[in-house]
Amino acid sequence: MKKVVLFVGTEKGAFLIRSRDRYNWQLEGPLFKGWKVTAAGRSPDGRFLAASASYVYGPLLHISDDLVQWDSVKDGPSYGEGRKLEQIWTVAATRRGLYAGVAEAGLFFAADPMGPWKPVQGLNDHPTRAAWQPGLGGLCAHVVLENPENPDQLWCGISAVGVFRTDDGGKTWHPRNRGVTVAIEDKDHKDIGFCVHGLALNPHNPAVLYRQDHLGMFRSDDAGDTWQRSNAGLPADFGFPIVTDPDTGAVYAYPLHSDEYRLPVGGAMAVYRSTDQARSWAPLARGLMQEGGYASVLRGAMDVDGLSPCGVYFGTSSGTVHCSADGGDSWQQPDCLLPRILCIKAFVL
Amino acid sequence: MAHVTIHLPSILASLVGERVVPVDAASVAGALEALTARHPALGQALFDESGALREHVLCFHNKENTHWHAQGLGQKLLAGDKLTILQAVTGG
Numbered sequence: 001m002k003k004v005v006l007f008v009g010t011e012k013g014a015f016l017i018r019s020r021d022r023y024n025w026q027l028e029g030p031l032f033k034g035w036k037v038t039a040a041g042r043s044p045d046g047r048f049l050a051a052s053a054s055y056v057y058g059p060l061l062h063i064s065d066d067l068v069q070w071d072s073v074k075d076g077p078s079y080g081e082g083r084k085l086e087q088i089w090t091v092a093a094t095r096r097g098l099y100a101g102v103a104e105a106g107l108f109f110a111a112d113p114m115g116p117w118k119p120v121q122g123l124n125d126h127p128t129r130a131a132w133q134p135g136l137g138g139l140c141a142h143v144v145l146e147n148p149e150n151p152d153q154l155w156c157g158i159s160a161v162g163v164f165r166t167d168d169g170g171k172t173w174h175p176r177n178r179g180v181t182v183a184i185e186d187k188d189h190k191d192i193g194f195c196v197h198g199l200a201l202n203p204h205n206p207a208v209l210y211r212q213d214h215l216g217m218f219r220s221d222d223a224g225d226t227w228q229r230s231n232a233g234l235p236a237d238f239g240f241p242i243v244t245d246p247d248t249g250a251v252y253a254y255p256l257h258s259d260e261y262r263l264p265v266g267g268a269m270a271v272y273r274s275t276d277q278a279r280s281w282a283p284l285a286r287g288l289m290q291e292g293g294y295a296s297v298l299r300g301a302m303d304v305d306g307l308s309p310c311g312v313y314f315g316t317s318s319g320t321v322h323c324s325a326d327g328g329d330s331w332q333q334p335d336c337l338l339p340r341i342l343c344i345k346a347f348v349l
Numbered sequence: 350m351a352h353v354t355i356h357l358p359s360i361l362a363s364l365v366g367e368r369v370v371p372v373d374a375a376s377v378a379g380a381l382e383a384l385t386a387r388h389p390a391l392g393q394a395l396f397d398e399s400g401a402l403r404e405h406v407l408c409f410h411n412k413e414n415t416h417w418h419a420q421g422l423g424q425k426l427l428a429g430d431k432l433t434i435l436q437a438v439t440g441g
Contacts, residue, residue, distance in 0.1 A: 034360045056405040056436040057361070057394035072364060072390030081398045 003349045004305050005067060006323075007050070008315055009037030010339040014050060016067055017334050022311050022325035025334035031070065032062070039300060040345040041091030043098055043113045048347070049073075051088035051100070059088050061100070063113050067347070075115030076100075077108035090300070092144035095151045096169070101141035105132060105158045109170065123156060123164060123173040128189045135160035135183070135195050135214070136259075142299055143199045147206040147223075155199060155209065155224060160184055162194030163211065165224050176224035181215040197299050198242035202277060204249050210278050212242040212253055219278045233281035234272055235265040241302035245310040245327065250275050252304070252312055252328060254297040262296050269293035271302075271314065273328050287331030288322065295320060300343035307348060315341030350375055351426040355384050356433045364390055377410055378422040380432055395434070405437040 006017040006025075013030030014037040031037075035052040038059070042048055048067050053059040061076035077100045079085050090101040097111040099120070106124035108117040123141075132139055140159055147153035152169040155176070162177040175191035183195035195214035202208035209220045211227070216237040219230035231237060236255040243252050251274040257265045264270065268290045270283040289295075295316035305311035312324040319338040322331045350373045362368040365388040372387070374380035385392035397403050402422075408415045410424055411431055418424050 033363060054360070054394070056403065058397070058403060060364075060390055060393055074389040076393065078393065079398055081400075084398060 009343040012339040089142040094146040103140035157196040157199040160195035179227035230278040240299035284328035305346040409433040
């Protein structure tokens with residue numbers, strides 16, 4: 001059996017939760033004690049990356065061979081004078097290198113995780129840039145996806161601007177939000193102002209994407225050119241994370257009651273799963289609180305391990321961690337109560 | 350050049366593995382430059398995009414806040430001087 005390590009980034013440090021069988025879990029940490037830990041990822045050569053942030057000291061990127069000993073990346077993402085780097089929201093591996101999505105919204109690319117991390121000018125200085133507006137979580141580029149069949153095609157989600165796609169390896173980027181309900185309408189640029197919270201790719205068909213937006217769940221069958229509302233069975237339109245099982249293609253989300261409340265509907269915690277490409281959804285609640293469960297899940301705080309059956313994991317803003325070793329059919333809770341959870345990454349060793 | 354020590358808050362010390370960093374420098378700015386040369390991660394942690402100390406980072410030269418000194422980070426150092434990095438306590 002492969003070992004699974006959950007890297008849990010919180011408001012006050014990171015924690016490792018390890019298991020050999022995905023049922024018994026052991027907590028280690030904190031790492032980066034006192035730092036906000038905002039993202040984690042793994043480079044194609046197997047090294048681990050983690051992003052920290054501090055109200056006082058700003059963001060930093062760190063690298064590790066073993067998830068335990070970490071070194072700071074000397075030549076990490078930085079805008080230089082004129083635009084402020086507030087936080088690293090995602091570290092995404094592609095076949096050509098790594099992307100870091102940041103706030104203020106932008107992307108940085110590095111062929112090697114030690115850098116240099118160079119700004120992706122085609123997105124960061126997009127013609128619509130002056131009209132970009134932040135959402136409640138700030139103006140952040142929080143997700144990058146690569147077409148596994150075409151390394152020139154990538155998608156980037158920016159809150160509260162929308163999804164952008166490049167078809168030329170990151171040189172030029174184009175808004176892809178047609179059919180999605182607008183959140184902040186701009187006077188001139190009608191193709192931005194879409195508050196994407198989460199974005200996921202169908203692992204078997206890269207033309208199919210799913211997005212959890214501020215104002216609903218949407219699916220695209222044409223690589224993001226157009227989107228259709230796709231919420232049958234969901235108890236609410238609002239939510240943050242969305243992930244897919246690379247084996248079965250199942251889609252997972254955690255709906256919340258509206259942008260005003262941002263709580264599980266009726267205090268019943270549930271992950272929702274779709275096994276038909278987001279056309280319909282069903283709740284997965286065995287082992288989750290069904291009364292008095294008011295814990296929300298932030299956009300980076302859900303992941304899958306890619307094993308079969310798929311392990312699904314999420315952490316809440318109340319500091320609880322929930323693990324499923326059977327594709328979400330049942331949930332267990334490791335014995336820990338952590339600070340507010342910002343991100344979870346499941347690494348298989 | 351004066352031999353001085355720079356004292357780090359624990360949250361930064363945990364990043365670089367030492368709490369007190371000895372450096373040789375002629376000025377406060379030179380000492381901070383030597384510090385970030387030795388620990389490059391601190392360059393991004395202490396200074397903002399314009400190259401100034403971050404808004405909530407304080408640097409004391411002995412018992413004086415360098416923000417208040419007419420020469421700021423240009424202040425000259427004497428052997429045995431102590432620089433202390435602190436984070437400004439803001440809010441509750």
